[in-house]
Amino acid sequence: MTTTEQMNKLLTTFSKATLGVILATAAISCNQNASKPTGSTDSSASKDSSSPTADKIVYINADTLSEKYEYFKDIKVKMEAKVKKAQTDLQSKSQAFQREVADYQQKAATLSASERQATEEKLARKQDELGRLDQNASASIQQDEATEFNNVYNSITEYLKKHAAEKGYKMVLTYSKSNPTVLYADSKLEITKEVVDALNKEYKSTKK
Numbered sequence: 001m002t003t004t005e006q007m008n009k010l011l012t013t014f015s016k017a018t019l020g021v022i023l024a025t026a027a028i029s030c031n032q033n034a035s036k037p038t039g040s041t042d043s044s045a046s047k048d049s050s051s052p053t054a055d056k057i058v059y060i061n062a063d064t065l066s067e068k069y070e071y072f073k074d075i076k077v078k079m080e081a082k083v084k085k086a087q088t089d090l091q092s093k094s095q096a097f098q099r100e101v102a103d104y105q106q107k108a109a110t111l112s113a114s115e116r117q118a119t120e121e122k123l124a125r126k127q128d129e130l131g132r133l134d135q136n137a138s139a140s141i142q143q144d145e146a147t148e149f150n151n152v153y154n155s156i157t158e159y160l161k162k163h164a165a166e167k168g169y170k171m172v173l174t175y176s177k178s179n180p181t182v183l184y185a186d187s188k189l190e191i192t193k194e195v196v197d198a199l200n201k202e203y204k205s206t207k208k
Helices: 003-012 016-035 043-049 062-068 070-110 113-167 192-207
Strands: 057-061 171-175
Touching: 057 062, 057 192, 062 070, 062 171, 062 192, 070 113, 070 192, 113 192
Parallel strands: 057 171
Antiparallel strands: none
């Protein structure tokens, strides 16, 4: 696999489906948190448990969230820039190496045996170095990607915990065309817009 193909493969992992997985994990964490007893028996808690929304199951459209959540969009742009920079750097070094190889091939017949051996050893070392640079670049991008995904996960999880507690939701599901685990859901149960609006509001406040 070429460097460009490797980088593009890494970039494609930053997809709506992946965000759906992150969101689903966040929802599970939210559900687990909501199901834990708090030890509180005050009247407000009793009132919430008997309210119409206490047993409500809601869902979020992961496709819409990935398109409208500004934090995720900014991360995607940032990752794309990192991939393109890595591609450019590696391609530049690869092209320079190929020119050296072509130059050696043209001059090989005029070189002595010792000069050919020395040049070939130098080219072999450069080829190994390019391979290491390729691997390091891929590993670095994967690590950055993992860190960014974790940040997205945390932002969604923390908000859903608060939102579910305030609204009395018992379960938050996710829907995505690329990962249709939910085959049908009443649109009245969708809370995507309010979640996206709140997440974007929080994100804008942190940017300021």
